[in-house]
Amino acid sequence: MAETRLIHGRYRLLEVIGRGGMGEVWRATDESLGRRVAVKCLKPLGPRHDDGVAGVLRERFRREARVAAALQHRGVTVVHDFGEADGTLFLVMELLEGRNLSQLLGDNAHHPLPVHDVVDIAEQVADALAYTHRQGIVHRDLKPANIMRLADGTVKICDFGIARLGDGIGVSSRLTSTGIAMGTPHYMSPEQISGGEVDHRSDLYSLGCVLYEIATGAPPFDQDDTWAILVGHRDTPPEPLRKRRADLPPLFERIVLDLLAKTPEARPADAGDLRRRITGSRAVLPPGPSGYVPLGPIPVPAAPAVPAPRLPAWTRSMTIGRASVRATLPHAALPRDEAATALTGHWTTATAVPPRPQTPPLTPASPVPGTFHTPPSAPAPGVLAAATATPPGLPAAPPPGSPAVPAPVPAVEPELLGVLAGRHGAGLSLGRLGRWAEAADVHRSVAAERERALGPDHPDTLNSRYEHAFALSRAGRSADALRAFGHVAESRARVLGPDHPDTLRARQETAYVLGRLGRHAEAHPVYAEVLAARERVMGAEHPDTLRCRHNLAFTLGRLGRLEESYRMAYEVAAARARLFGPGHPDTLATLYEVAHTLGRLDRWADALGTYQQVADARARALGPDHPDTLAARYEAGICLGRLGRGREALELYRALAAARTRAQGPDDPETLRARHGLGVNLGRLGRWEEALAEAREVTAIRARVLGPDHPDTLVSGREVAVCLGWLGRWSEALDRYRQVAAARERAFGPDHPDTLASRNDEAQCLEQLGRHAEAVELYRRVAASRRRPPAGG
Structure with a gap:
């Protein structure tokens, strides 16, 4: 051109x-x-x-x-x-105005980057990979030239030219029949080289190669020929980074070596787990930029003396170029009978990374759940045990105010630790399937066995106790979860320190469970303290900080502090839009909360516009029938009704009920909510016979599916009474109002606001029937109950 x-x-x-x-x-x-x-x-x-x-x-x-x-x-x-x-x-x-990592290394005469820059780049790339992997996308060619650092410090992954969409199980990395290699040799995973199955953990291996290079100045296997590089990936344990660069934190070295494990199963579970570990490693970084001075030439391991096994055919014409600057792959076609073949010979697994004495293998952590007001579900694995162990010659007792130093871990059979790690992973899988009660049982059992083997304060023991608490919370056992999270938070504060990310996660979950129990006044100070710590340690716009601010905004709204809630949610939505983009699920979740608060402030037109914005964005990203899209549309219908636009609301709820029926079935509670809204708006338009028929049918289904005294069933029962009243059938309406009031009194107590509202409805009905004395007496009883302070208040 x-x-x-x-x-x-x-x-x-x-x-x-x-x-x-x-x-x-x-x-x-x-x-x-x-x-x-x-x-x-x-x-x-x-x-x-x-x-x-x-x-x-x-x-x-x-x-x-x-x-x-x-x-x-x-x-x-x-x-x-x-x-x-x-x-x-x-x-x-x-x-993009910036430099890729290959260029940054070249600018620095191929000396490594400062430690703080390396950790910051690692954290940002891990966060981006966590997002792309959640979308089912594996990059498959991650290398320094494909990672840009902009002038403002933002790091971006580029070039998805050979990415594949995953199918939830794994994607094949085998070469095409033309023999065009997929990847760059200095950064290819062992399974990618062999033509085996590739999933998101191959990207993690490639990231480990990149981090190794920017931290030490050279990739882990920096040999002069293709065979040496590929065999290095296949058979040679990478040299520990601190042998090449002594000022790297041991914890960060451990993270990179775990990424370079020869088998996918031995690497971190996912990029979200990795990001949490990198964030945790910041706590042990030296203050200020690193003043690293190169330590001299990097030794190259000797080539193996045994005959070389046959390499994949496509490696014949591969040239390695300069590491991170130019690593080219062939474009010429190869004969069809020489498509990629697996490397032969024994694969090195047990010796891929030198073992850590008395330190158990890392256990996978659960992904951050996609629920609306939920903080992250899993702490970083127990990698701090090695970093916090007392070195020889130093006092065993920590300085005053510092985290406790764990006692030495007793010698434990590796087989037992492996079995427990597998059971821990099985518990996480049960949670991902929504089988929370079973997950809770598994984590409780693993936590007990880890405590016996490793001690009560070992990070892996606390990791299992955290997952047990999380599963209890999602299984609806909030009181049990509250006690369990409290124990984990207290232990982590003692072992890791009060501001450690794992401690803050446990405390934030404690606040979340308090909110689930309706104890928002108690949740508020916990959220406020966690937020202050997150801002101090991570910064005001770190994703975990913003998640905590989101939850605090939600809590302020439930405490009736609506203006504060609105301002905070609005600020969080703006920050998330800057950080993730305006259509990101987290941004839209906070906008949803903004809209909810606007409605409670009677700013219905503003609320409607915000809900419609959320619904449109979710429809584009998730599809028009996705539950999150439909939830925003439902709330938009409420706004239309409040604004007197009943005809528009009616059509919206009719379409919503049809969509919910297609997606979730006719008896799903959300389908019935949409039908309830449809009936309410039929009444607003004066179509009371139709509204009555709809309300009766919804009430009957809810009674069958949810139970006769379920709050939703009672709301529909009240709607039946409203329709009967508007049709002038006051005796029938009175009977229905009394049934609802009696059920609410049984469920909530005589002084609950919903019970009193039902008694007030009953009094109005008595007035319509001319029974004024009974109505006046009932009004007096309701007024007296409302003046009484709450029990225990």
């Missing part, structure tokens, strides 16, 4: 700013919107490349467009557009 050429009628190409294996990237201007963009074009291959190779590369380019366009995260490059002009495929992306 010629310079300054206008393509697609709007993108003016100005200058080439990068070239790679698949194409070239131009600095360009979007003349329709007046913004600067980057345009990636697929290079023509020329006459020496056959049509099969061209087809594969074009499909990879299209895949990059589809994959990248579906991602919306602060740590992933934003894609604006995709198309084809004059036979050339192009991809329009945000223009």
Whole structure:
């Protein structure tokens, strides 16, 4: 393409700013919107490349467009557009002002980056990978050249050209029949090299290679030929980072070596688990930027003396180039009978990472659940035991006010620890399936056995106790969960310190459970203290800090402090939009809370607009029939009714009831909520016979599904009475009001607001029947009950 050429009628190409294996990237201007963009074009291959190779590369380019366009995260490059002009495929992306990690290393004469920068980059990349993996996407070519650091410190993953959409089990990394290799040798996982099954843990291995390089100045296997690199990935334990760079924290070294485990099962469970561990490692960073001085040449392990097993066919024409700067892969086709073959020989597993004396294997942590007001569910694994063990020659007692130093871990059979780690993982899997009661039993049993084997304050024991508490909470056993979280928070504060991320997670879950129990006044100071600690340790806009502020805003609303709740939720929504993007689920969850508070402030028009914004964004991201989309639409219907727009509300609820029936079935509680709203708005339009029929049917189904005294059943029963009253059938209405009042009194007590509201309805009905004396007496009783202070108040 010629310079300054206008393509697609709007993108003016100005200058080439990068070239790679698949194409070239131009600095360009979007003349329709007046913004600067980057345009990636697929290079023509020329006459020496056959049509099969061209087809594969074009499909990879299209895949990059589809994959990248579906991602919306602060740590992933934003894609604006995709198309084809004059036979050339192009991809329009945000223009990133910064340097990729390969360039940063080159700028630094291939000396490693400062420790604080390494940890910050690791944390941001892990967060972005956690997001992409949750979308079912595996990058498969993570390397320094594909990770950008912008001028403001933001880190972004680029180039999803060979990414694959996962199917929840694993994706094949086998090469195409053309023999085009997928990946870059210095950063390829062992299973990717062998042509085996690849999942998200392959990305974690590649990230470990990247972190190793930016932390030490060279990748873990920096040999001079393809065979040595591939065998290094396959058979050679990576040299510990601190042998190359002594000022790296031991805890961070442990994280990187765990990422470089030879088998996927031995690596961290997922990128969310990894991010939590990296965040926890910040607590042991030295103050201020690192003043690292290179330690000299890096020793290269000797090549094995045994005959080399046969490598995959595609490695014959592979050139390694310079590590992190230029590692090229072949584009020429290979014969079909020489497609990728697995490496032969024994795979090294037990010796992949030197064992840690008396330290149990890491256990996976549960993912952050997607519930609306829920803090993260799992702490980082128990990796601090080694970091906090007392070195020889130092006093065993910690300084005053510092976390306690755990006692030495007794020698434990590795087989037992492995069995317990597997059972812990099984408990997490049960939780992911929503089988919380079973998960709670598993975690309780594992916690008891870990306590016997490792001690009550060992991080893995506390990890299991945390998961037990979390499962109890989600199983509806809130009182038991509260006690369990309290124990974990107290122990972690003693062992790890009051401001450690794991301690704060346990305290935040304690506050969450207090809210579930309706004890918002007690939850409030806990949230406030955790928030202050998170802001102090992590910063005001760290995702965990924002999650805590979200929960605190929710609690303020339940305490009736609506203006404070609104302001805080609005600020959190704006911060999450900056951090994650306006369509991110966390951003929309907080906007949902903003809308709820606006409604309680009687600002129904503003609430309606916000709910509609949330519903539209969720429909685009999740689909129109997703439960979260439908929940926002339901609330928009309430706003329409409050604004007197009953006809619009009626149509919305009719469509909503149909969507809920398709998605969840006719007897689902959410389907019945939509039908209840439909009946209410029929009444608002004066269609009382239809409203009565709808209310009776919904009441009958709710009584069957939820029980006759369930609050939702009673709400529908009251709606039947309302319809009977408007139809002038006051005797029948009185009977129905009395039934509802009696049921509420049994369930809630005689002075509960809902019970008193039902007694008030009963009095109004008596008035309509001309029974004024009875009505007056009932009004007096209701007024006296409302004046009485609450029990125990």
